[in-house]
Amino acid sequence: MHHPAALAFQDQIPDNHCYGCGPLNDQGLQIKSYWVDDNRSECRFTPQPHHCAGPTHFLNGGIISTIIDCHCICTAMARAYRDAGRAIGEGERLWFATGDLQVRFKRPVPMHDAITLEATVAEAGEKKILLHCTLSAGGKVCVESEVLAVRVPNEWFEPSS
DSSP states (O other): OTTOOOOOGGGGGOOOOTTOOOTOOSSSSSOOOEESSSSSEEEOOOOGGGGOOSTTBBEEEEEEEHHHHHHHHHHHHHHHHHTOOTTTOOOSEEEEEEEEEEEEEOOOOSSSOOOEEEEEEEEESEEEEEEEEEEEEEEEEEEEEEEEEEEEOGGGSSSSO
């Protein structure tokens, strides 16, 4: 488990307004991710009642996909900064976006359990990082996923005219 004093990846990434993981989005989910070891990161998420699916005791699939996507992309960014020998957010921005997101729903995700996401870096290059992720609740793996994180240019942060 991460050190209690450790700063979440999301709290170190500058200018992050993302709905799923951006600390600058007060309407968002604001997930927090931390290294467990050199290759694995963890995120814990507690669903709110308005995150439900049609049946109110299950978590909405879009919320599931969002938290997996954001946990993996932030893990990819943390890995890229580490590989560059820098603290997250230090120096030239290293930003990644989702190139591919595969989500396999194994069983419904109950609303009443805390959710644990665990991402493992499978391959890491300068331009692409592949991650495997599981979402567990109540001690059972409910969702398995693969996310391809792709490096994007800093121009993405300049508003188009």
